[in-house]
Amino acid sequence: MTSGGDTLSVCIMAGGVGERFWPLSRASKPKQLLSIVSDKPMITDTADRNQAVVPAERIYVITTQDQASDIRAALPFVPPQNVLAEPYGRNTAPCIGLVCALLAGRDPETVLAVIPADHCIPDIETYAATIRDAARIAEREQALVTIGITPRFPETGYGYIVAKEALPFDGETEFSRVARFVEKPPREKAEQLIETGNAFWNAGMFVFRVQDMLEAFQRFLPDFYPRLTAIREAVDTPGLAEAVEQAYAAAPAISIDYAIMEKADNVIVAHGTFTWDDVGSWTAVSAHWPTDEQHNATRGSTLLLDSDNCIVGNYNEGIIGLVGVRDLIVVRTGDALLICDRARAQDVKKLVAALREKPSTEPFTT
Numbered sequence: 001m002t003s004g005g006d007t008l009s010v011c012i013m014a015g016g017v018g019e020r021f022w023p024l025s026r027a028s029k030p031k032q033l034l035s036i037v038s039d040k041p042m043i044t045d046t047a048d049r050n051q052a053v054v055p056a057e058r059i060y061v062i063t064t065q066d067q068a069s070d071i072r073a074a075l076p077f078v079p080p081q082n083v084l085a086e087p088y089g090r091n092t093a094p095c096i097g098l099v100c101a102l103l104a105g106r107d108p109e110t111v112l113a114v115i116p117a118d119h120c121i122p123d124i125e126t127y128a129a130t131i132r133d134a135a136r137i138a139e140r141e142q143a144l145v146t147i148g149i150t151p152r153f154p155e156t157g158y159g160y161i162v163a164k165e166a167l168p169f170d171g172e173t174e175f176s177r178v179a180r181f182v183e184k185p186p187r188e189k190a191e192q193l194i195e196t197g198n199a200f201w202n203a204g205m206f207v208f209r210v211q212d213m214l215e216a217f218q219r220f221l222p223d224f225y226p227r228l229t230a231i232r233e234a235v236d237t238p239g240l241a242e243a244v245e246q247a248y249a250a251a252p253a254i255s256i257d258y259a260i261m262e263k264a265d266n267v268i269v270a271h272g273t274f275t276w277d278d279v280g281s282w283t284a285v286s287a288h289w290p291t292d293e294q295h296n297a298t299r300g301s302t303l304l305l306d307s308d309n310c311i312v313g314n315y316n317e318g319i320i321g322l323v324g325v326r327d328l329i330v331v332r333t334g335d336a337l338l339i340c341d342r343a344r345a346q347d348v349k350k351l352v353a354a355l356r357e358k359p360s361t362e363p364f365t366t
Contacts, residue, residue, distance in 0.1 A: 148200025
């Protein structure tokens with residue numbers, strides 16, 4: 001291993017539900033446990049990919065209590081004790097703080113790459129080189145490194161990272177200091193950002209020394225930081241579970257971007273050139289499923305006549321037939337059917353929220 005050495009570990013964040021993939025994704029079997037873009041669950045693809053970065057014994061997963069056993073079953077090559085369970089979800093800042101405190105309690109020199117469980121990255125070699133190079137920069141600069149993806153089009157569903165001066169580096173990856181973060185912009189703003197040539201999609205992937213991230217918690221979340229110190233001091237003692245529970249009872253529900261990354265002055269962006277897709281909604285699968293001449297992406301038993309630009313997933317017995325329609329998303333599972341305008345794919349999340357509000361329909365989300 002050329003970068004990070006024996007200090008580099010990878011933590012996969014796998015606590016989400018993936019509501020935009022309803023009716024396939026449910027609380028009991030969320031997106032990362034589903035085979036959406038390949039024949040393996042997304043969490044398995046992600047862990048496989050990261051074995052090109054570190055050995056399996058240095059891969060960690062943080063998830064929910066409800067998902068932990070299924071995650072362990074999906075990752076037989078990852079030590080079971082490396083699958084860490086949060087008492088309950090509090091967004092990504094407490095999640096990352098917990099992992100940093102646990103790892104710092106065992107090895108304060110750890111360099112940690114934190115990545116989501118549900119992204120699609122087919123270019124494994126370039127991805128692995130980028131993470132290893134980012135680990136070297138994180139150690140050299142004592143910085144918080146974020147992975148930015150070179151934008152291919154003016155996507156309005158992603159945040160952006162605006163870079164400033166470049167950093168000298170003798171590896172394959174280019175690095176720049178971060179000028180600012182931009183929340184999901186309107187299309188015109190996204191076009192302007194891309195035209196500058198120094199803006200990147202925010203992929204939600206980070207590399208840092210755990211001690212540097214804990215220092216950032218101390219600076220920017222001072223009320224929560226003592227809870228992380230208590231976890232760190234309780235590692236490998238009978239008091240660890242109680243320390244974690246008390247920390248989460250007091251934890252703010254906030255993302256790492258809002259809590260730390262957008263405020264810190266030691267943030268560096270790695271110029272990620274590998275192919276990347278966060279597979280955030282049903283519209284994303286058209287890049288990964290078989291597609292016909294009419295731009296219909298299908299999975300399972302389907303028959304489409306005179307139909308264009310549709311996404312059809314059949315996860316049930318029988319067949320789905322479409323005639324003379326366009327721009328639809330149709331997904332059928334054992335107990336539910338979704339029919340959605342393709343332009344409204346992001347609103348599937350709203351449908352799930354509405355189902356939960358009605359006692360008679362709430363079971364279809366669990």
